[in-house]
Amino acid sequence: MKPLERLLLENKAWAQEKAAHDPEFFDKLRQPRNPDCFWIGCSDSRIHADQVTQTEPGEIFVHRNIANQVATMDMNFLAALEYAVDFLEVKHIIVCGHYGCGSIKAAMGKARPDQLFINKWLKYIKDIYRLHRENIDAESSDEARHNKLVELNIIEQVHNLAQTSVIQRAWRAGSRPDLRGWVYGLHDGIIKEIASLKAGSPLDPIYEQDLEFSTVKKQL
Template sequence: MPANEIVGLDPGEMFVHRNVANLAPSQDANYLSVLQFAIDVLKVKHVLVVGHYGCGGIAAAVDGARRGLVDHWLHPIREVAHERKDELAAYTHDRERLNRLCELNVIRQVRNVASDVFVQDAWARGQPLSVHGWVYSLSSGLITDLNVTMTGGLG
């Protein structure tokens, strides 16, 4: 699904970075380069962390199977799942539990983006910038705003 179509923007109005399970790890030079370019050069006002329900990457993170390098990439999701295991255990259906994990992962990645030095520096110099967390449903075409928007320090 082209990202600009989800939000009704024309091609080129949105600078998009994609990876498996929409992660924003602070050691990933590719993600960090995209983030800095977007903030410092393009001067974007909104950073959107957008996950999607039914995400195969989220499911793969916690199904116990071994896939190789991607298991390392998906490690942050297992950390979130571990930290929130009581909440997640309350879901009786796997699909609902995994969809909640999709949301929890987006919320964590919003925090990662917001705590990044490029974002912190932009806020320190008064540059308008918000970081939002959304989850997209491929089946309904609808976006869920998780209401975790950050517009200033971590508070």
């Protein structure tokens, strides 16, 4: 059987199984849901937010990209973030990376000339490696060095998230969302928390908005 035919066949089997187990499953799914969590994960095919957390459809709003980046030039990401924060009013945002991430390994080596867009995307990861090079290279094995950069990338993305205007606006308006950095172990399936920023956490002043300036501008 061709791979795509198998997917469609498995889809029918899944739909029948769900309906058999809970006849109201699809009726409930049609109702609007307000997920509490926004998950920013890696596109890696081995990690699915709902599978590894045993959550049901409707519980987690998801954005995935290569190496779970908070890319503030990416309209797709920014639109998803704005929707999650301003419309779904999520209470938590999770940046979840994973040990053994192939993109992180790729970013630690030379760029391949035939991967024009991948190279551009991985550039931000290379920057994190460069900034923490001494710390990362002090690890005793290639695997440990990769995993160190996996963790530092997650921590960096949590801070990037805090610096976005969407999060800063939400934090000024109320007490959500909290930001979390999680790392998933492909070897054991376990998620560990390695970073967290409560709503309203102070930023380095260089990332803060000069509200006084914006008030003055409005008056002009």
